[in-house]
Amino acid sequence: xxxxxxxxxxxxxxxxxxxxxxxxxxxxxxxxxxxxxxxxxxxxxxxxxxxxxxxxxxxxxxxxxxxxxxxxxxxxxxxxxxxxxxxxxxxxxxxxxxxxxxxxxxxxxxxxxxxxxxxxxxxxxxxxxxxxxxxxxxxxxxxxxxxxxxxxxxxxxxxxxxxxxxxxxxxxxxxxxxxxxxxxxxxxxxxxxxxxxxxxxxxxxxxxxxxxxxxxxxxxxxxxxxxxxxxxxxxxxxxxxxxxxxxxxxxxxxxxxxxxxxxxxxxxxxxxxxxxxxxxxxxxxxxxxxxxxxxxxxxxxxxxxxxxxxxxxxxxxxxxxxxxxxxxxxxxxxxxxxxxxxxxxxxxxxxxxxxxxxxxxxxxxxxxxxxxxxxxxxxxxxxxxxxxxxxxxxxxxxxxxxxxxxxxxxxxxxxxxxxxxxxxxxxxxxxxxxxxxxxxxxxxxxxxxxxxxxxxxxxxxxxxxxxxxxxxxxxxxxxxxxxxxxxxxxxxxxxxxxxxxxxxxxxxxxxxxxxxxxxxxxxxxxxxxxxxxxxxxxxxxxxxxxxxxxxxxxxxxxxxxxxxxxxxxxxxxxxxxxxxxxxxxxxxxxxxxxxxxxxxxxxxxxxxxxxxxxxxxxxxxxxxxxxxxxxxxxxxxxxxxxxxxxxxxxxxxxxxxxxxxxxxxxxxxxxxxxxxxxxxxxxxxxxxxxxxxxxxxxxxxxxxxxxxxxxxxxxxxxxxxxxxxxxxxxxxxxxxxxxxxxxxxxxxxxxxxxxxxxxxxxxxxxxxxxxxxxxxxxxxxxxxxxxxxxxxxxxxxxxxxxxxxxxxx
Numbered sequence: 001x002x003x004x005x006x007x008x009x010x011x012x013x014x015x016x017x018x019x020x021x022x023x024x025x026x027x028x029x030x031x032x033x034x035x036x037x038x039x040x041x042x043x044x045x046x047x048x049x050x051x052x053x054x055x056x057x058x059x060x061x062x063x064x065x066x067x068x069x070x071x072x073x074x075x076x077x078x079x080x081x082x083x084x085x086x087x088x089x090x091x092x093x094x095x096x097x098x099x100x101x102x103x104x105x106x107x108x109x110x111x112x113x114x115x116x117x118x119x120x121x122x123x124x125x126x127x128x129x130x131x132x133x134x135x136x137x138x139x140x141x142x143x144x145x146x147x148x149x150x151x152x153x154x155x156x157x158x159x160x161x162x163x164x165x166x167x168x169x170x171x172x173x174x175x176x177x178x179x180x181x182x183x184x185x186x187x188x189x190x191x192x193x194x195x196x197x198x199x200x201x202x203x204x205x206x207x208x209x210x211x212x213x214x215x216x217x218x219x220x221x222x223x224x225x226x227x228x229x230x231x232x233x234x235x236x237x238x239x240x241x242x243x244x245x246x247x248x249x250x251x252x253x254x255x256x257x258x259x260x261x262x263x264x265x266x267x268x269x270x271x272x273x274x275x276x277x278x279x280x281x282x283x284x285x286x287x288x289x290x291x292x293x294x295x296x297x298x299x300x301x302x303x304x305x306x307x308x309x310x311x312x313x314x315x316x317x318x319x320x321x322x323x324x325x326x327x328x329x330x331x332x333x334x335x336x337x338x339x340x341x342x343x344x345x346x347x348x349x350x351x352x353x354x355x356x357x358x359x360x361x362x363x364x365x366x367x368x369x370x371x372x373x374x375x376x377x378x379x380x381x382x383x384x385x386x387x388x389x390x391x392x393x394x395x396x397x398x399x400x401x402x403x404x405x406x407x408x409x410x411x412x413x414x415x416x417x418x419x420x421x422x423x424x425x426x427x428x429x430x431x432x433x434x435x436x437x438x439x440x441x442x443x444x445x446x447x448x449x450x451x452x453x454x455x456x457x458x459x460x461x462x463x464x465x466x467x468x469x470x471x472x473x474x475x476x477x478x479x480x481x482x483x484x485x486x487x488x489x490x491x492x493x494x495x496x497x498x499x500x501x502x503x504x505x506x507x508x509x510x511x512x513x514x515x516x517x518x519x520x521x522x523x524x525x526x527x528x529x530x531x532x533x534x535x536x537x538x539x540x541x542x543x544x545x546x547x548x549x550x551x552x553x554x555x556x557x558x559x560x561x562x563x564x565x566x567x568x569x570x571x572x573x574x575x576x577x578x579x580x581x582x583x584x585x586x587x588x589x590x591x592x593x594x595x596x597x598x599x600x601x602x603x604x605x606x607x608x609x610x611x612x613x614x615x616x617x618x619x620x621x622x623x624x625x626x627x628x629x630x631x632x633x634x635x636x637x638x639x640x641x642x643x644x645x646x647x648x649x650x651x652x653x654x655x656x657x658x659x660x661x662x663x664x665x666x667x668x669x670x671x672x673x674x675x676x677x678x679x680x681x682x683x684x685x686x687x688x689x690x691x692x693x694x695x696x697x698x699x700x701x702x703x704x705x706x707x708x709x710x711x712x713x714x715x716x717x718x719x720x721x722x723x724x725x726x727x728x729x730x731x732x733x734x735x736x737x738x739x740x741x742x743x744x745x746x747x748x749x750x751x752x753x754x755x756x757x758x759x760x761x762x763x764x765x766x767x768x769x770x771x772x773x774x775x776x777x778x779x780x781x782x783x784x785x786x787x788x789x790x791x792x793x794x795x796x797x798x799x800x801x802x803x804x805x806x807x808x809x
Contacts, residue, residue, distance in 0.1 A: 028073045029071065031283040059086055065107070085099055098129075112152065116131060128159070137173070268302070363378055363406070380403075383418055401420075417458055427439070442462040447461050547569075631651060664705070696712060734755075760772050
């Protein structure tokens with residue numbers, strides 16, 4: 001059942017929030033309400049204290065692109081793709097069309113004294129109209145480059161515009177001419193923000209390069225007040241706090257960075273996970289930050305005493321290839337491109353020694369469990385064992401014939417294992433300084449490895465795009481985990497002997513059950529290095545964009561990110577009992593961060609976020625059931641117009657749900673590789689069925705409450721025993737994901753539609769196909785068999801119906 005089958009009244013029950021992208025937000029002057037505009041043609045007014053919807057303003061007939069609020073919160077203006085500008089009286093909730101254009105105004109702005117309305121269009125033209133008589137009083141011809149920023153000065157005498165391809169321009173409205181500002185005039189600005197008192201003007205330009213900066217100018221005096229650098233990301237919006245103490249920027253990678261104008265430093269990075277335009281607002285007390293998401297507003301509490309503390313150690317521009325930390329968190333060992341190892345006192349934050357012995361770059365380093373020895377490997381093909389206390393070499397181990405990229409020490413005995421470009425793993429006895437065993441199976445150089453806590457299992461990743469699992473007792477290869485087209489960047493083995501690894505294909509991190517050879521992807525990143533925290537709930541990731549993330553992979557989300565590196569992160573290590581993360585980067589800088597526990601979880605101003613879908617026919621005629629990208633299923637009472645039950649259990653978006661014929665169970669399939677069976681009407685989670693690393697796109701139920709089927713992204717169709725909660729059969733009928741599936745009334749036939757543009761009908765028992773046709777009629781919306789099973793009916797996204805006769809009949 002598609003959402004188009006739901007009445008307008010029923011849709012209003014679900015969509016307290018916007019149903020399309022949120023394009024802009026405005027806070028009222030008393031911080032009690034905020035207003036949003038959306039591509040769903042509406043403007044909505046919200047209560048900030050309760051996060052509840054107060055009023056929906058309807059009038060525009062196309063996407064609402066921009067809004068601007070008067071100084072006293074009584075007048076709101078809006079612009080839309082319907083080519084109108086509307087004026088709203090917020091006391092009476094009435095509106096009138098201010099003017100109709102032959103073009104869309106993409107950004108609109110109301111002056112404080114209600115004298116002017118300013119508007120910019122996509123071709124770069126700027127117009128000012130008199131608010132009272134609607135006359136055009138100012139026109140600036142366009143450069144066919146969109147204006148991304150437009151502000152009035154507090155006295156409403158000047159207007160400032162910014163664009164990524166033109167300089168900042170300041171125009172005097174009364175004279176219709178540009179004011180020369182010596183320094184400001186020669187700066188580009190993709191985003192600009194003027195403080196409320198007009199003292200500071202913040203600007204930035206989003207260039208696709210490693211390093212960018214935010215410039216904060218003392219506007220009256222025309223001099224640079226501060227410059228804040230940021231790396232490897234793009235700024236979506238930029239604001240100055242009402243008290244002029246902070247500059248806030250929403251970043252393309254999903255964070256909000258906060259800089260202090262007092263200390264001229266980055267003080268906090270908030271993880272917002274916002275998508276799309278990421279417009280910002282902050283309350284006068286600096287305690288609440290609002291960020292527009294794709295279809296919602298994220299309300300993030302913040303306190304000024306929440307600061308990101310960090311310090312750094314400088315290795316003089318010698319790339320930090322690897323890091324290791326003593327178990328008591330006293331000493332840090334770093335390996336460098338200049339052939340050295342360096343020992344750092346973490347308490348005093350100073351270097352205490354440099355170890356020389358390698359004749360090429362140091363690639364990996366580890367410390368024995370008793371903290372007495374350090375072992376390092378190098379591009380020079382050697383492994384060196386060092387005395388930690390005396391800072392001298394103990395032995396040089398030579399068996400590899402090419403560079404030794406990785407090594408790991410055993411947790412419970414004095415052994416180590418190394419991996420080399422020569423395709424071999426070697427187990428070493430660190431007491432006897434000799435080779436114990438050589439493991440050979442890879443067909444290319446070994447790039448990284450990990451070892452289990454009980455020293456019985458090792459995992460190695462190679463340039464041959466495989467990960468091999470080894471039995472360290474017998475020396476045999478137990479499993480080949482994957483064989484894809486890209487090498488694994490980094491891996492770790494957790495306490496239960498499952499494997500976590502960074503795999504750049506499609507930007508996923510993965511978790512593998514090494515016993516069952518199952519794989520689950522999570523996250524989305526270009527990961528160069530990863531480490532597990534001690535409780536193995538959190539994963540610390542070093543990314544190629546110089547940002548370090550703390551990832552909760554049980555909840556599949558980022559909880560913190562750490563910024564400060566200006567070059568690619570090459571190594572990460574964690575001081576577990578004091579909650580610090582340490583990263584080493586390409587430019588030789590080692591950063592030490594405290595892991596904060598102070599970010600209050602954000603609140604979303606939506607009942608049900610994501611693309612909501614519905615089941616109209618449920619176990620009760622008064623109940624509607626919705627499911628969404630927000631990972632929940634919700635039951636709504638139509639008569640009482642209220643939410644009854646929220647069903648939580650999935651860890652990723654829910655793609656389909658079905659109710660069994662006897663109305664006792666609801667079955668849901670998700671991108672989290674599981675199917676969940678829920679009881680009705682209670683909504684209790686009864687069983688979670690693993691789909692072996694396959695995303696479930698659709699569900700079909702039979703007429704006798706005995707079996708159900710699921711369609712997977714790989715093209716497989718799984719037949720399940722409903723009573724036994726187990727898999728009965730697996731059939732591959734399609735080359736790509738199965739988007740629609742069902743079971744005939746007689747339970748003899750399965751019908752399915754796929755992303756490979758085929759529709760099929762086949763016998764459940766014999767697997768014989770009775771219909772196999774191409775689908776070339778836009779997106780498949782629904783699929784069904786006729787009551788007599790003689791015809792297959794398909795509907796596309798524009799409601800065209802196609803019918804095929806099944807040859808069996």
